[in-house]
Amino acid sequence: MGRWEPNARGRLEQAALELYAERGYEQTTVAEIAKRAGLTERTYFRHFADKREVLFAGAAALRELLVTTVADAPADATPIDAVAAALDAVAGMIGGRREGARQRQSVIVANAELRERELIKLAALSAGLAEALRGRGVGEPAASLAAEAGIAVFKVSFEQWIGEARDRELPEIIRQLLDELKAVTAGR
């Protein structure tokens, strides 16, 4: 490993987002990202496998947080309560970074390969949630349905959050949409 670079990872993520937004994802090279961050390409590749992965580097931490929150939910929590707690934890993690989330989303929606990668990430989060629920003794199909419902609420909430001009916070939107999903499935 080279010398210690203070917050190299965060600086590279920030530089990549800026360049992707300014020039487009296809037109940006790893060399340019490293330069903007004041680091070397070698440092970049110590942190990320390629120029795509810098956009998805948070996925593992997201999954980990979902899974541990479900596992740590009180023994008498229902499956949807455990999922709600997990979404609340995730919202707390990413909720303070609306501008970065907006930038990232605009890069992703503009590129088919990135949209695919985002769908794969969401599917992996759903699979992780379902597995954590089964680990609590929730049977099938309840575990898979609760997990899919949770990711659906997360996805729609996230889009509302980055789309709207108002200042509702992500945890609040998620709680509201969980209630809305309950009303919708109940046939209201």
Added chain:
Amino acid sequence: MGRWEPNARGRLEQAALELYAERGYEQTTVAEIAKRAGLTERTYFRHFADKREVLFAGAAALRELLVTTVADAPADATPIDAVAAALDAVAGMIGGRREGARQRQSVIVANAELRERELIKLAALSAGLAEALRGRGVGEPAASLAAEAGIAVFKVSFEQWIGEARDRELPEIIRQLLDELKAVTAGR
């Protein structure tokens, strides 16, 4: 166009599924699929753009059926009722072909590129459903949530249907899982 080939499309689909199952998707060529179907490569490419698309040729019809069923649902149907009717129509369309669905699924789960394509197809079905619901005057986020919930139920039901040894039919599984989702989101 060449001379009329009776059910060329269906024969090519069947031949592709057989060869993908026997030899693997990567190892199969379009020339081999055409030969197995007793047709020419030229005929193949009149029906499908490449060897991947033969596995996803039904997606457009599926989307069309979902969308028109939602549009044609009674005026007083709730969003989830309209979604349920659409899933029932789709189940009727594919429900008689469990063996083919199993073969197709085993090809898809074995290949990362095909799994991605399947996720994209499901996302497109959800987007189509949401749009059809908005066309009925359903607002957001109810339209997106009902659509995502419907596709989640479809996905989990489909996996149960092709996975289980018993002879429950797909429409029955879907109806049961819609009830189960209702119970799960209500906190039971």
